[in-house]
Amino acid sequence: MQLKEIKNIFHKELGGIYPKEEIDSFFYSCIEHYLKLERFVLAVQPGLTLIKKEEQPLFEALAELKLEKPIQYILGTAHFMDLELQVNENVLIPRPETEELVQWILDTERSQSVISTPLNDRSLHILDIGTGSGCIAIALAKNLPNAKVYALDVSKVALEVAQKNAQANGVDITFLHQDILNNERGFPSEPIFDIIVSNPPYVRELEKNQIHKNVKDFEPHTALFVPDEDPMLFYRAIIDFAEKYLSEKGKLYFEINQYLGEETKELFRTRSFSEIELRKDMFGNDRMLKADRK
Numbered sequence: 001m002q003l004k005e006i007k008n009i010f011h012k013e014l015g016g017i018y019p020k021e022e023i024d025s026f027f028y029s030c031i032e033h034y035l036k037l038e039r040f041v042l043a044v045q046p047g048l049t050l051i052k053k054e055e056q057p058l059f060e061a062l063a064e065l066k067l068e069k070p071i072q073y074i075l076g077t078a079h080f081m082d083l084e085l086q087v088n089e090n091v092l093i094p095r096p097e098t099e100e101l102v103q104w105i106l107d108t109e110r111s112q113s114v115i116s117t118p119l120n121d122r123s124l125h126i127l128d129i130g131t132g133s134g135c136i137a138i139a140l141a142k143n144l145p146n147a148k149v150y151a152l153d154v155s156k157v158a159l160e161v162a163q164k165n166a167q168a169n170g171v172d173i174t175f176l177h178q179d180i181l182n183n184e185r186g187f188p189s190e191p192i193f194d195i196i197v198s199n200p201p202y203v204r205e206l207e208k209n210q211i212h213k214n215v216k217d218f219e220p221h222t223a224l225f226v227p228d229e230d231p232m233l234f235y236r237a238i239i240d241f242a243e244k245y246l247s248e249k250g251k252l253y254f255e256i257n258q259y260l261g262e263e264t265k266e267l268f269r270t271r272s273f274s275e276i277e278l279r280k281d282m283f284g285n286d287r288m289l290k291a292d293r294k
């Protein structure tokens, strides 16, 4: 079949579900991924014909797109900042809001290192709690080469993905299999962390009906949802942890639930933190919080 006919089939089959530009983007991502064809191939070779074996993965991807499976899970890759990461259904697909959180950390650390050059004096110890695909930890390790980065997750299968991603991106990260809600086993007394960052589960069950099918049906619920009656569960646990393991001048960075900005800020105010700052994401929603150790 000709490649342009397959493109038309993508549009016909997916037209009721996705906007036209998105279908184009799916189609080009698929031909690039499965056939190593550039997106301009149809302009250069309008009559390009595929053999059955080449068509097959395109039609398989189409069937999954019809079920609204995210393209990142179908192809097994996602982009985060300048990184390419492997993803599967055991980890959340990295979001642009989370890139903004990482950028906030990088901007803060870079501006401080100009003044006091702490990055050269000793390596910064960073911990990412609930690392998932490893996106936050890997982006920080890549961009802060003197930092010693640790990342933990409750899910062994997520850690396997994160480990592969760290290796593929050439960074050295210490991964820990731990449940932050039940860490009575404790943590080795060293290291003390300078930065603790987390994008924990924060979507309340009551918000489920606002969540799109491609997220709800395919992404890991343990990484997304918290009970309606205790949406701060993870923030409290991480604060308890940080009160023990965050250095004196350490900082906490969080991704947060957009509807609970003030409540989250209030929680930090009642504990040993100061300079609590809320920040909006590119969509104008309260999405990030930074706090310093008091």
Ligand code: GLN
Residues within 6 Å of the ligand: 095, 199, 200, 201, 202, 203, 215, 223, 224, 225, 255
């Ligand atoms: N921002 C994610 C979403 O919209 C939620 C991430 C999380 O719960 N940590 O689905």
